[in-house]
Structure formats: C-alpha cells, structure tokens
Amino acid sequence: MVPLKRRKVNCSVTSDSSGDRTSKFPGVVIYLLERKMGASRRAFLTRLGRGKGFNIEYSLSCSITHIVSENNSGEEVRTWLDLQTGGQGREGGEGRTARPGSVHLLDIVWYTESMHAGIPVIILDRHRLQEREKPGLELAVVSVPSYACQRHTPLLHHNITLTDALSILAENAELGENEGRGVAFRRAAALLKSLPQEVRGAEQLRGLPCLGEHSLRVIKEVLEDGVSHEVETTTHSEQFKAMKCVFQALTGIFGVGAKTADRWFKEGIHTPSDLQRSGHTLNRAQRAGLQYYDELNLPVTKSEAVAIGQIVERAVHAVLPGAEITLIGGFRRYAEQFSLLYAFRDI
Numbered sequence: 001m002v003p004l005k006r007r008k009v010n011c012s013v014t015s016d017s018s019g020d021r022t023s024k025f026p027g028v029v030i031y032l033l034e035r036k037m038g039a040s041r042r043a044f045l046t047r048l049g050r051g052k053g054f055n056i057e058y059s060l061s062c063s064i065t066h067i068v069s070e071n072n073s074g075e076e077v078r079t080w081l082d083l084q085t086g087g088q089g090r091e092g093g094e095g096r097t098a099r100p101g102s103v104h105l106l107d108i109v110w111y112t113e114s115m116h117a118g119i120p121v122i123i124l125d126r127h128r129l130q131e132r133e134k135p136g137l138e139l140a141v142v143s144v145p146s147y148a149c150q151r152h153t154p155l156l157h158h159n160i161t162l163t164d165a166l167s168i169l170a171e172n173a174e175l176g177e178n179e180g181r182g183v184a185f186r187r188a189a190a191l192l193k194s195l196p197q198e199v200r201g202a203e204q205l206r207g208l209p210c211l212g213e214h215s216l217r218v219i220k221e222v223l224e225d226g227v228s229h230e231v232e233t234t235t236h237s238e239q240f241k242a243m244k245c246v247f248q249a250l251t252g253i254f255g256v257g258a259k260t261a262d263r264w265f266k267e268g269i270h271t272p273s274d275l276q277r278s279g280h281t282l283n284r285a286q287r288a289g290l291q292y293y294d295e296l297n298l299p300v301t302k303s304e305a306v307a308i309g310q311i312v313e314r315a316v317h318a319v320l321p322g323a324e325i326t327l328i329g330g331f332r333r334y335a336e337q338f339s340l341l342y343a344f345r346d347i
Contacts, residue, residue, distance in 0.1 A: 024053030028120045031057050033069035070108040074129035077105050105129045146209050151194035158198040163189040165222050165231045172234045175243045188215035246270045252297050254289025
C-alpha cells in the first residue's frame, strides 16, 4: 500500500505542480496529509485552496511550512513524517524534505477557517495537533479535597508562576467590577497553592475542582510558552496600572473597602488628598484612617510586633492570669501586619 500511495503522489506532482501558479501568500506552503483524509477529499481541498490563492504542494519538500491533517494526532503525524524523511529531518539531512521540528502540524480546522477567511488565519492552540506527554516525563495526577477549607494553601508553594498569572487576571477582573471572574481566578490560584508538587503539564490537573475553562487555558499557555498573552497584555495596560495604583491608595485608608474605593474613583477621587479636599462625609473609622494614613501604612517589623505582643500580654495577665497570647494573622503569612489571639483554658 505504501509504494502505491507514493506513486500516486509523484504522478500528481508532475501533472498538477504548484510551481507554475502565483501564490497570494508566499510565506505559507501547505501540505495536505492524505492519511485518514482520503485521496478524493485531499484533491477537493487542494483545488479549493489553490482557487483562493494558497500554495498547496503535493509532495514533501524543504519549502513546506504547514502540514494539515484530519483525524490524526501529533504523534501519528510526526511518526509518519519521520518515515517519509528516513529520520533525516531531525538531524537536518540534506534539506530535501520537510523537517518535523520546523513545520506547523495543524488540524483540518485551521485549513477550513483559512478557506472561509480567504487568508491564513493566526495559529491558535486549538489548531495544533494534540501531543501526548512522554511517559517518562509524566507526573502523577494529583488529588485534592473538594472543599477549600480542607486544603492547606501556603504562601510559599510549588506553583508561584501559575498563581501569579491567575492573581493578575483576578485583580484586573475585580478592578473592572467583574466580581464573578475575579472569584473564579482566585479559587483556581488557591487550588494550585495547595498542590504538593510543581505542575508541569495540564494533564495533571484533570478532574480537579475550581479550575474553569479560562483558568485552564491560561495555565496551559504558561506551561507551554512560559507566559500568557492575556496576562502580559494586562500587566502592560496603562488603564490597569493606573486603576491598581488608585485602588491601593484608597483602600490603604483604614475603613475603606473595594466598593467604597470604586465609588470614589468614579467621582474623580484618586488619592487621600483628593478625598480630604472633597468634603465627603466619613465615618469614624475612615476619619481616623485618613488622619493617620501615613502611620497606618508603615510596615510593622518583627521586633515591633513582638514588643506590642509583650505589652498586651502583661495587660491581659493582669486581668486573666494564665491566659495565652499568640501572634497570628497576616504577620504569620509574611505580611506587614499582625493580629493577637487571646485564649484562656478555663473559660
């Protein structure tokens, strides 16, 4: 069967060569893989593409830039390509055949969308042929409790790159008043913090809770490309940077939450000084927060926290001898603030 197919291909090359036609897209040279597609369908798709100005080759050569297949996996196409090139493609060979690592291996979806658009569309992840992870590189699929309260989510964890990306998108959603999306990204980031090992492939996350389609898409992009285009666009957005700066300044006022800060932002209040000049009626906590803004936004050092804890401990022991006082809250999570917990065993 293989020699027969090769004879048919060679015949097609001589009788219907693409070299005599002018291509609208000289940088795109397409090869339609007949395997599982069939000769008739391949011939039809070839005529369709050439009629729209696409350069469709019938034989493999070093000029091929896109290999399009139907109902084949990436592994199957690479194996087929290695057989056609005699393994020379991966070593560079003599440059007579398409190199497996230098061409785009695409699903038929990319081709049909390009035909519809009349131009080669941008290659997205969904256009690429799916590649199965090599067994030697696979890690075990992790399992976590369904409820967040049952999961340990440390600040220092194994997937900081992924959680940082999701946190940026969560913050952007929250600044844009899309609370639902913000919560979804936060939940996904919290789940990744709880994993006992580094995630190296999206397959490891199969079946885990709190991971929506959008979050998984971002995770996969970061794992495969090192960065997410959406995250990069967000972080470089002037609007995002401006809103983040304003919200940090306003929510830094004691007694001011996100909704109040958002309302003031829409009224043109961007700094504590703007608020002071605005004449807004503030509650007691907000007045104190505005009055002592600079002091309250100074970071608390460990020595200061311990000293305050000792003062409070002496005062508590004067009233409840034997009571236990422990530093807790943000300070134990390496934040620059702290809380005190009082406990008395006989109460």
